Structures are given as structure tokens and as C-alpha cells.
Amino acid sequence: MSEPMHPDDFQPLDAALARALPPPALPAGFQVRLQAALTRDASDADGRAASRAHAQREQRQRLAELDADYLSLRRRTLGTLIGGAFAAGAAVAVAFPWLQASFGTNAIYVLASLGALVGLGIGTASWIGRVRLPNLLGRL
């Protein structure tokens, strides 16, 4: 069993430890290497900032292009619908007298059937494009 330590017992040990554990000085060249690391980090940060700015500019351009394309697509779609409606009206105005002469009172049903067939054809074609079904019609 060891005797309890008296604080005075530590004094020589304290002095010896102070001699044995001197504070380490900064290594030679520490400052130079630190400045180099700071400069490298700053240039990396500049490079990253420049890349980020470039990417953001590109993203803004792409979004603007997409917006413009979307607007023009909507305009074209609207134009096509209006044009199609006028063309259909003109075709009916031209064809209806002939249909009446040929089919009599059933001409209105023939006209409706023709309209339904054209509508179904356009709808089917658009759905084939949208769900990427094999374009069988195109192969025919």
C-alpha cells in the first residue's frame, strides 16, 4: 500500500515535468505554408464562386428559353385551335348542301359522324405521341 501523497511531494516532479515538457515551437516554414494554404483556399473559393455564377447565369438563360418556348407553344396551340375551328366551319358550310342533297334528312348525322371520326383520329394520334405507344399508324 503506497503512502498518500503530500502536495510538497509533487514539487520536484513538477519541476522535472516542466523541463521534460517544453512547449513545442512552431515548425520552420509554418507561416509560409499557412499563407500558401490561405491563398490556395482563397483561389479555390474564387474559382468556386466563378463556377457558381456561370452555372446560375446558364440556368437563368435556360429558364428564359423554356419560358419563351412554352409561350410560343401555347400561342401556336391556340392559333391551331382557332384556325381548325374556322376551317371546320368553312368545310361544313361548303359540304352541308351537298350532304343534304345526297343523304336528305340524315345529312346532319353523317356530318356528326364525320366530325366524331376526325376528332377520334386526332385524339388517338396525340395519345400515341404522349404515352409513347408504338406508332402503328405511322408504320402503315
Place this chain on the structure above:
Amino acid sequence: MQPAPADAAAQDRDIVALLQSGALEPAFQLTLARYQDKVYRLCCAVLRDPSAAEDAAQESLVRIWKAIGSYDGRASLSTWIYTITRNRCLSAIERRRELASLSDEAVAAEAEAQADSYGVTDAEPQEGSALLREMVDLLPERYRRTLTLFYYEDRSVSEVASMLGMPEGTVKTNLSRARAALTEQLRRRGLADPRHWLETSP
């Protein structure tokens, strides 16, 4: 030589004042002048290996420079700096562990050689001091770290507490236990009267 606590506090206040006025570069230069040695000593005490300590100190100082603009004064400047440094040291220890887990005997031998090189200076090592350093290295890590920093920091308990992020009472307890363990080791090695041995060591 450590600056007096009042001087140190005044220097910290100057740095914080510069930061608040937006003068980041001068604030960082003052921070470097006041803390770079301490940061390096903390890294040495935690990592033992001088080259790893230098890397960790450099990383810490770069990190401090990058973050100095966002220092908000909630913690004291020294606490903030030492926390960053300790985190860098922990990352270095983690990297070392990962390396060790992947490594073979050559890497282990290299790590051992690096650990052995710690504390070796150009001067011929003193026999008593070398033996004492060897015994300090055998202490449990928390005692070794506290004891080493205590002597690096000119026996300032408050500075060691701040650097290691622990209460002063814990530092004192660790120091007391470390010294008791060292004395016990001296006795076990047949140096029956440690006082005599230590006083006569060169």
C-alpha cells in the same frame, strides 16, 4: 511566455472590435499573432505527432479564416477558436483510425516512428526528461493531454480548461491524478525516492 490574463482579454477585445467593424483581415492577423502558437500546441498535445499537429493547426487556422466573418460573439473568441481546433484534431484522429483500419504493418510501423519522433529536438535528449516523457506517454489519454498542455501553457489551469473545453475543476483533478500515477510509476521502476531522482536528473 504567456501574456498576462488581462492583456490576453484586452487582445481578444481588440480582435472582436475589429470583427464588429468588418475589418476581417486585420482581425485575422491579430488572431494569428495571439493564437497560432496555442493552436499548434493544442494540436501537439492531442495528436502527439508533430507533422499531423502542423497539418491540423494549418487546417484549423484556414477554417478560422473562412469562418471569422460569421463569428457572432456568443462564445468567447478563445472558446470558438479552440473548439474549431479540437474538431480538426478529432477529424485527424478519425482519418488516422481509418488509415489504420486499412493499413498493414508498414503503416503501423510508420505511425509508431512518428510517435517516437515527438519531442525529439536537435539537442541530445536528457535521460531523466526522456524517461519522464516516456512515462507521460503511458498515462491514460485524458491525463496525458491535460498534463502536457498544462506545462505547454506555463501551468495555467484556466487556459488548459479553455483549450480542452472542460471545467477547471476537472483539469485540476486530472493533473492531480496524472502526477500521482507518475509518482507511482517511478516507484514501480525502482526509483524508490522520486524526489531525489527528479532533483538530481540533469
